[in-house]
Amino acid sequence: MAGAMGIMCSLLVNAVFGLVMMALVAIADTYFHWRGHNLSSVWRRGLRGDERMNRILRYTLERRGHRVVYARTVPGHGTIDQLVVGPGGAFLVQNDAWHPEAELSVHGGKLFIDGRTQTAMVKAVTGAAATAGALISQQTGMDVKVTPIMAVHGGRLTKAPFTADGIVFATPFKALRWLRKHPHADYSPAEVEMIAQAAIHRLPIGGRTMTSAPPTAA
Incomplete structure (x- = not known):
């Protein structure tokens, strides 16, 4: 050429x-x-992308006042990859890798991958976000909404980012930019820390629970 x-x-x-x-x-x-x-490197190695996203978060948002809770269990919904808490709100980040030729698109507000809807995946991610928000709200006494984000490692997004079935889909760095540009709360540094500690307390590792309670809202 x-x-x-x-x-x-x-x-x-x-x-x-x-x-x-x-x-x-x-x-x-x-x-x-x-x-x-x-x-496509994550997909070719048989990985999901969570370890790559962990590194990205440590070198970006965690250095800018955000708190990230890694690999926690949401009761009834399994393990989540990251829970990001910052001045703009709380965000559940899940990671997945698709074949380079897989097409992720949105039609009528619904997610399609290679022309097929993804009901099970959508329910798993949105359910985990809703339950995490409810548990953190109970612990802090605040109304904490958790917004679900799917970080896409590989595959072809018809546009990025896009929102489908209540989940934001984007490549890793675009997901972080979307997160910072779309706040749904206005938390102080003390509230960010309190929410993160509540997440650590209520979302255990491997089914374990904490015995000491984190601070709650006055």
């Missing part, structure tokens, strides 16, 4: 212009191939 572009531009303009265009096409083609390979 680069060679053909170089020859054509050399004939139409001059040799120097042809060499420049050939280099630009080669760079662009390399970038797009690398990007596709990188986006």
Whole structure:
């Protein structure tokens, strides 16, 4: 492709212009191939993406006043990957990787993956977010809403981010940008810490529960 572009531009303009265009096409083609390979790397290794997201969160939001609770159990709903609490609210982040050719889209507000609805997955994620919010609200005495986000590692999103069935779908970094730009609360640093501690108390690791209670709202 680069060679053909170089020859054509050399004939139409001059040799120097042809060499420049050939280099630009080669760079662009390399970038797009690398990007596709990188986006599908999690799926190719048989991973879900939670470890990658853990690293991203530690180097981004956790350094900007957010608290992240990792790998907790929501009673009745299994394990969640991350619960992010910041000034703008609380967000449940789940991670999953799809085949590079899988298409994730939204139609009529509903999620479709390769043309099929995903009722079971949607219920699992939204149910976990609702239950986590209810448990944290009971612990803190505050009305804490937990917004579910699906970080997509691989696959093709028809647009990113998009909201389907009450869940935000986006690639990891776009998910973080969406989270920061769409606050649903206005928490003080003390409230952020209190909510995070309540999540640690009410969402155990491996079914364990804490024995000491975290602070509650006055």
